[in-house]
Amino acid sequence: MGGISIWQLLIIAVIVVLLFGTKKLRNIGGDLGDAVKGFKKAMADDDKKAITDETASAEKTVETEAKVETKEKEQV
Template identity: 75%
Template sequence: MGAGGISIWQLLIILVIVVLLFGTKRLKGIGSDLGSAVKGFRSAMSQQDSEEESAPRAESSVQGDSAKPKTEDKPHV
């Protein structure tokens, strides 16, 4: 048995029908688009991880005076 109770023969029949409906060129284009989307997602995630790793280092070098809240008198309407 294959995935979810579907046999290998049923999967092959579905694959043949999909290839006949869409054609190999269209499926190849969809596959390359999907691959580039996954690659872009992975690079964005690794870039975000590297930014998160460098962020705590930058915060530790900040002086205590800059973290004080600034109070200003604003006219109340």
């Protein structure tokens, strides 16, 4: 009731294949797959960059705190 049955989906699939052809659909599928892979790679690279930036920031903070402590000890 109100849903799409398997037969309706099958008919739609046949019409799409007849309109576009299998070669064009294969190319579209390959292009879509490459786009998804590229997106995942970019997200992974951004995550690595963010982790590297956070680590560098933390190291700078530790260095700054060490310098401040050294100056305080010298003043005393």
